[in-house]
Amino acid sequence: xxxxxxxxxxxxxxxxxxxxxxxxxxxxxxxxxxxxxxxxxxxxxxxxxxxxxxxxxxxxxxxxxxxxxxxxxxxxxxxxxxxxxxxxxxxxxxxxxxxxxxxxxxxxxxxxxxxxxxxxxxxxxxxxxxxxxxxxxxxxxxxxxxxxxxxxxxxxxxxxxxxxxxxxxxxxxxxxxxxxxxxxxxxxxxxxxxxxxxxxxxxxxxxxxxxxxxxxxxxxxxxxxxxxxxxxxxxxxxxxxxxxxxxxxxxxxxxxxxxxxxxxxxxxxxxxxxxxxxxxxxxxxxxxxxxxxxxxxxxxxxxxxxxxxxxxxxxxxxxxxxxxxxxxxxxxxxxxxxxxxxxxxxxxxxxxxxxxxxxxxxxxxxxxxxxxxxxxxxxxxxxxxxxxxxxxxxxxxxxxxxxxxxxxxxx
Amino acid sequence: xxxxxxxxxxxxxxxxxxxxxxxxxxxxxxxxxxxxxxxxxxxxxxxxxxxxxxxxxxxxxxxxxxxxxxxxxxxxxxxxxx
Numbered sequence: 001x002x003x004x005x006x007x008x009x010x011x012x013x014x015x016x017x018x019x020x021x022x023x024x025x026x027x028x029x030x031x032x033x034x035x036x037x038x039x040x041x042x043x044x045x046x047x048x049x050x051x052x053x054x055x056x057x058x059x060x061x062x063x064x065x066x067x068x069x070x071x072x073x074x075x076x077x078x079x080x081x082x083x084x085x086x087x088x089x090x091x092x093x094x095x096x097x098x099x100x101x102x103x104x105x106x107x108x109x110x111x112x113x114x115x116x117x118x119x120x121x122x123x124x125x126x127x128x129x130x131x132x133x134x135x136x137x138x139x140x141x142x143x144x145x146x147x148x149x150x151x152x153x154x155x156x157x158x159x160x161x162x163x164x165x166x167x168x169x170x171x172x173x174x175x176x177x178x179x180x181x182x183x184x185x186x187x188x189x190x191x192x193x194x195x196x197x198x199x200x201x202x203x204x205x206x207x208x209x210x211x212x213x214x215x216x217x218x219x220x221x222x223x224x225x226x227x228x229x230x231x232x233x234x235x236x237x238x239x240x241x242x243x244x245x246x247x248x249x250x251x252x253x254x255x256x257x258x259x260x261x262x263x264x265x266x267x268x269x270x271x272x273x274x275x276x277x278x279x280x281x282x283x284x285x286x287x288x289x290x291x292x293x294x295x296x297x298x299x300x301x302x303x304x305x306x307x308x309x310x311x312x313x314x315x316x317x318x319x320x321x322x323x324x325x326x327x328x329x330x331x332x333x334x335x336x337x338x339x340x341x342x343x344x345x346x347x348x349x350x351x352x353x354x355x356x357x358x359x360x361x362x363x364x365x366x367x368x369x370x371x372x373x374x375x376x377x378x379x380x381x382x383x384x385x386x387x388x389x390x391x392x393x394x395x396x397x398x399x400x401x402x403x404x405x406x407x408x409x410x411x
Numbered sequence: 412x413x414x415x416x417x418x419x420x421x422x423x424x425x426x427x428x429x430x431x432x433x434x435x436x437x438x439x440x441x442x443x444x445x446x447x448x449x450x451x452x453x454x455x456x457x458x459x460x461x462x463x464x465x466x467x468x469x470x471x472x473x474x475x476x477x478x479x480x481x482x483x484x485x486x487x488x489x490x491x492x493x
Contacts, residue, residue: 065432069454129456 006175007251007411009244010088010237012080012186013349016230016336019056020083024346025353027055027335028361029382033214034336035228042194047201050213051192052230052337069130070143071108072190076233076342077140078147081184085148088237089249091182099152099180100145101171102235103163103187105341105398107137110193140188140233152180158341160398161301163187164234165344165406169258171238172406181243187345188233197229203268205305217338218365219302219309219331220373227303230337234346253355256391256409257288263401270308274315276403277395281319284393284405292323294409296385297360297392299347300375302331303338310372312395317374327393328360328383329375335364344396348406351392355410358385414466414492419485426461427481430454440482448481458484468492 011021016034018024027034034052043049058075059067067075081102111134119127133139138156145154153174157166164187171185191197200206207226209216217228244251259280265271285291298316302309309331317324332350339346354360359382366379391409424435431450444450450458455478459470462484468491470478478484 063432065430068430125460129453133453 004176004178005241005254006172006238007241007244007254008236008352009239009249009251010084011252011349011352012082012084012087012235013233013346014054014056014076014079015232015234015346016052017055019054019061021349021353023055025350028332028350029359031362031364031380032335033217033364034230035213035217037213038192046194046198047208048197048206049210050216050228051197052228053192054232069134071111071134071139073104073108073188074134074140074143076188076190076231077102077144077235080186080188080233080235081144081148084184084235084237088239089247091247091249093182095149096151097181098148098150099171099174099183100141100148100150100154101157101167101174101183101185102141102144103157103167103341104137104140105158105160105163105189106191106196108135108139109191109196111135113193113195144184148184150184159402160400161338161340161343162396162398162402162404163341163344165348165394165396165404166260166402168236168238168255168345168348168406169260169404172255172258175238175240181240183238184235185238186233186235187342189340189342190231191340192229192231200229207304215365217304217334219300219304219334219363220313220370220377221366222368222370224304224306224309226305227333228337230339232339232346233342234349236345236348236352251411252352254409254411255406256290257284257407259284259287259405261403263403265401268399270311270397271401272307272311274311274318276401277312277315277397278319280403280405281316281393281395284407288391288407288409290391290407290409292320294391295320295323295327295393296390297328297330297351297354299351299354299392299394300329300331301395301397303333310370312397313373313375324375327376328378328385330361330378331363332361344394344404347396348394351394351408354385355390355392355408358387359383360385414489416485416489419466419488420481422465423462423481423484426458426465430457430461438481440480440485442481443479444481462488466492
């Protein structure tokens with residue numbers, strides 16, 4: 001285990017449940033769905049008419065001129081980072097020791113598509129000169145790095161729906177390896193547009209429950225039929241323990257380990273044996289110096305797809321063994337939808353709040369629990385967690401066969 | 412088509428307000444695009460394209476580097492139009 005310990009000192013988020021962490025967390029504990037019918041005309045022309053848009057539009061949280069130079073994913077990154085940085089007490093520090101790692105699964109896809117429309121309709125002269133900085137997948141991280149004047153390095157791991165978790169793991173490495181003392185880390189996504197939605201629908205990955213959007217995201221339910229696309233982002237300020245202590249920072253919890261593996265199985269389908277997930281979990285616990293007995297909570301990837309939820313649950317049962325019986329599993333995508341590259345980040349924010357409040361959030365919309373699901377799912381209302389030292393896991397998987405497990409521990 | 416300097420200034424103020432978020436009232440002939448109005452090189456491209464559309468003139472790339480102040484741009488556009 002590394003000698004440099006890493007703690008979480010700041011949180012920020014903009015999600016389908018709220019424009020900040022407090023609002024999102026309250027709505028999550030209350031079991032609120034952030035999924036709604038889309039009002040855009042195009043939504044009626046594609047197979048899926050709903051998604052989980054952010055609860056508060058960026059235009060209510062930023063200046064107009066800022067908005068027009070930033071892709072929506074970059075707007076989310078700045079909104080969540082500003083909240084997280086302020087929450088961390090806006091540390092005064094050597095900026096050469098400050099890093100940023102913010103991921104996105106798809107990057108500025110709406111900018112790319114909108115500007116393609118401009119090119120086709122009005123010609124190349126009217127294509128915005130801001131297009132490239134807006135569409136590049138490292139744009140969210142780069143804009144946050146610029147605003148905070150971070151000079152230890154600005155990075156963007158891309159691994160589809162595992163990107164957000166991978167970013168937090170990368171940030172953990174940066175501090176452990178003594179490249180930085182503070183790293184602003186997380187993930188964002190802004191892909192609610194007719195093309196990505198049509199593309200996911202073509203893969204049969206999305207729920208088509210158009211008559212009941214709020215109940216469409218139903219991880220572990222027998223009648224789940226796909227995920228619901230969400231948008232937004234989450235940001236955590238990670239800080240070296242002694243650095244945080246020296247400035248008297250409030251420490252939420254410690255981040256103690258990560259495990260990363262790849263399946264080598266299929267470009268999109270999960271390995272039904274979940275061998276890669278099991279190895280990632282094992283590596284993460286070893287890295288954390290913990291055992292399965294220490295884990296009381298897991299915020300699952302569980303996206304509400306027929307194949308994915310069971311494969312994950314089986315892998316968790318196999319990896320946790322008998323100790324899975326005392327792990328409260330929450331599938332918060334039942335409320336937020338699936339934020340793709342933002343998912344692992346907002347779920348990590350939720351884990352930090354879970355450890356702080358000792359309350360595991362509920363999983364909503366389970367009417368008939370799939371009997372193939374062999375883990376202890378927190379249903380309908382929050383569940384209190386034990387006192388004393390506790391630890392929790394976040395697992396995230398991405399198309400391409402990426403598996404990431406993060407370990408958080410109470411202080 | 413002849414353009415009056417005052418009309419071009421008024422139009423340019425609207426464009427700069429839209430692109431850079433600077434209130435039109437604070438935009439004057441002697442303001443420097445980069446230093447006073449936060450119009451960076453990318454935003455300047457937007458200003459130029461919008462001005463070309465609005466005033467029906469061509470502002471060649473090699474001329475853009477000489478447009479340091481709002482007055483430079485107004486005068487260029489007035490001369491090009493007349």
